[in-house]
Amino acid sequence: MATVKAPVTILEQAAITDSVTTAAVAQEVSVLRWGGIAGVIGAVIFVCSIVFQVAFIGTKTTAAGAGPVINFPGIRNEIIVGQTLFLAGTVLLMPLFLALYRSLRRSSLAPAIFGTGLSFLGLAVLAVESEPNVAMAPISDSYHAAGATAAQQASAVQLWQATQGMFNQFDTCAYIFLSIGFIFLGLAMLRSPSFRNVFGWAIAAFGVAGLIGVALFAVTSGTFAVFALLTFVIFPLLIGWKVYGLSRASPPGAPATAA
Numbered sequence: 001m002a003t004v005k006a007p008v009t010i011l012e013q014a015a016i017t018d019s020v021t022t023a024a025v026a027q028e029v030s031v032l033r034w035g036g037i038a039g040v041i042g043a044v045i046f047v048c049s050i051v052f053q054v055a056f057i058g059t060k061t062t063a064a065g066a067g068p069v070i071n072f073p074g075i076r077n078e079i080i081v082g083q084t085l086f087l088a089g090t091v092l093l094m095p096l097f098l099a100l101y102r103s104l105r106r107s108s109l110a111p112a113i114f115g116t117g118l119s120f121l122g123l124a125v126l127a128v129e130s131e132p133n134v135a136m137a138p139i140s141d142s143y144h145a146a147g148a149t150a151a152q153q154a155s156a157v158q159l160w161q162a163t164q165g166m167f168n169q170f171d172t173c174a175y176i177f178l179s180i181g182f183i184f185l186g187l188a189m190l191r192s193p194s195f196r197n198v199f200g201w202a203i204a205a206f207g208v209a210g211l212i213g214v215a216l217f218a219v220t221s222g223t224f225a226v227f228a229l230l231t232f233v234i235f236p237l238l239i240g241w242k243v244y245g246l247s248r249a250s251p252p253g254a255p256a257t258a259a
Helices: 010-056 067-104 109-128 133-144 150-190 196-216 224-248
Strands: none
Touching (some): 067 109, 067 150, 150 196
């Protein structure tokens, strides 16, 4: 005999709706919390990477001439450590950009999408070229191989410089993508009740400064390090802390604040 289910009352339906809303808000808050934490940790790792590479590597792999090829075997492990730290920092920026998109999408969808997409493209390029030792090691091995002639060593030096030039090109393109992404994200923040003008204009200014830096200075120059600090240290610290703060300020059942 078929059983007849009792109809859901208005109060029961309201309770179900409130439960679903609370769960959705909790997930939104979780995205903001972990994205913010990832950004702050990523900035710290970037600082560690920069300090480590300046202290233990310097320009030994980027200088002109045969020096980088000759020095490579002695600093191979240091390069691996420094570049692995850089890769870890790059990966940790991805959750930050996702959390930032989640916080901007309702108030300004188009610039939030474009800014996040371009920023992700820049991070993807950085991640791909973040382990140059994989490409440089065979060239160094050829240079230091027993019986290598002067002509072979000269060819190895040329290959090294050409390969380093390709990595510099990747860095330049990645920084252009990230800078344009910052401009779009800054515009999105201007319309967001959680960020408003201060953050919006600041992040857009980071993007404009980055484009100016790429146009005026090579990515291997010491002057360009100032612009790199804005992108890889100041931005993730500033926005990571802000996004994390949004997660703490979002009470259960208030999705508008979390978004």
